[in-house]
Amino acid sequence: MGIWRPEGHGRFGNKRFRLLPSERPLSWLSHSMRLWSRYFIPTLKESPSDAEIASHRLLIRSGLVRKLAGGLYTYLPLGLRVMQKISRICREEMERSGAIELSMPHIHPAEFWAEGPRWGPVREIMFRADSAGEGRRGPREPEFVLGPTHEEVITPLVKAEITSYRDLPKTFFQIGTKFRNEIRPRFGLMRAREFSMMDAYSFDADDGGATRSYLAMKAAYEAFFRRVGAQAIAVEADTGVMGGSFSHEFMVPAEVGDNDLLYNEESGYAANREKARSALVPEGLADAAPEGPPEEFPTPGAVTIAALEAAPYGVPADRQFKTLLYVGDGKPFAVVLRGSDELEEAKLGSLGFALLRPATPQEIEPIMGAKPGSLGTVRGTIRNLPALSGIYADHAIRLVGNGTTGANRDGFHLRNVNVARDLELTRFGDFRRVREGEPDPVAGRPLRLRRGIEVGHIFKLGTKYSERIDAGYTDDKKERHLFIMGCYGIGISRTLQAVIEQSHDADGIIWPWAIAPFQVLVCLLDPQAADAAEIAGRLAAAAERAGADVLLDDRNERPGVKFKDADLLGIPLRITVGGRGIKEGVVEMRWRGAAETLKIPLDESEARVEAAVRERA
């Protein structure tokens, strides 16, 4: 026959029939090249109603994933290809940094966690991995859990296997599936219950080494995100339940992110909002001189900052003191802020409490002498001062100088309250939430606030885990020391979606070259025409020779359908071969996201395609 009919139609006498794939004559088709008609790319015109954000919709519409249940997704062939590419780049950068790959079990004996330092908080998000039967095999308590991360597994391993300073430092990593029973899975792969993660763990002999390991990871992360085409910002972050001494989060700026980051590009300062500082309060700001003695005045019914701002009181919020009561490890304490500021609860972590919660009105009244809304910390007004374990003031109240605060008597406030003279304070600290536009703490430039998706996180852990199970080594003086650890994670599947969120338009995804499921799409508009098919096949082969992953759209669809699908999939380079172009003696080349279509003379086409690919790869 000699005529390739890509969609696989043949004719027998007067009757059309469909050829089986194996019967199609495709001598030029290489093993790795994909024909759309034989592959599996279930695209959708409409998106399922449960997809809310752009990246989630595109993930489904372009046939990358399908949902099994809330937070659980199947990677379809195209999605898997992207995952594999991201994973490979991640692996390359980790290995380049000196980290060593291994693979730990996903199922962990529960006692490894029960003995660890964070069984309490982490337990709630862990899946148990019991037998699904009637419990005939053992006790009700979980014997096994599905691993949400691996600190608790690797630390005992390293404790057993590494005993000498000669074997340090070491950084291990793995890329695999993690299981977390999220309170609220959402946005597709963004917060899933089963997801792919690269996790790494460093073990060092001393603090300086641990910092070097940390910085090596930071560099590897930066290289990784650059290579996959994600614009990620490293921000100073809170260490949260992980514990440890310092940490950076890698954030992809996006409106749908669930973190806030404050940064200034010129000064280079960037921090998670929980951690962000600003230079709003000048260093060494002198306390304001008193303006007069404190004076009580009636404020019936005024129990909010806003109510005191309004007539008849007219006290601006930034001239008020706001007093909040919390309970830390069972003991109440107070925090004093400017009326115009918000408490950043995470910053209370610096006070060192393990458990922290706002005090209830029932707890507050007996201590302060008034209900919330009339509280203050002016000396002599607190009914039961010894009940407070401390009174912590945000630096910014110094800007108030002389202000108004609650009198600890319902319906009354005090004015002319001077910070230094009148307030009962244990110490100052940074407790307020930083706002956009405030000067950054490095160069005093205005901070910009953006939402961000957390795609990576690095922690310098210190000895939190090694101490717990006494994991350490012997140095050259025969003395034993604990490992100084670090731990590091990259959300592989989350990065995939973050890239889509960052790189799409109204028509579909715009993949970065490095992680595109295919890099070149040869769009054959007239698959029945032997000459067009021949040309398409040659161009596909040329692109593949140049190093691209090639998908050939040989479907017997109308051109409109093919173009719409091409835009939706977002394959970077599209080469269109159609009867109209062939009559003119050209094929068309178009970069996804670019406005113009390049017409290429047929006789140059193979060379031009090869050159375009080589230039990008």
Place this chain on the structure above:
RNA sequence: CGGGGUGUAGCUUAGCCUGGUAGAGCGCCUGGUUUGGGACCAGGAGGUCGCAGGUUCGAAUCCUGUCGCCCCGACCA
């Protein structure tokens, strides 16, 4: 965990308020006409209306419970 919403064909959905044999578009199958930005005509398959109970002569529709899914919130006085 609290609040709100929602569940009807593979996907998007109408019908529900005001009970009376379940409708459309996309997709799919067959035939034909088409063929450069999601074609057209004709024919066809596909739904125990999430599940369970109740009210009723009669329930997708009303009531109760339950499950799934989606969204918001998780204490800032």
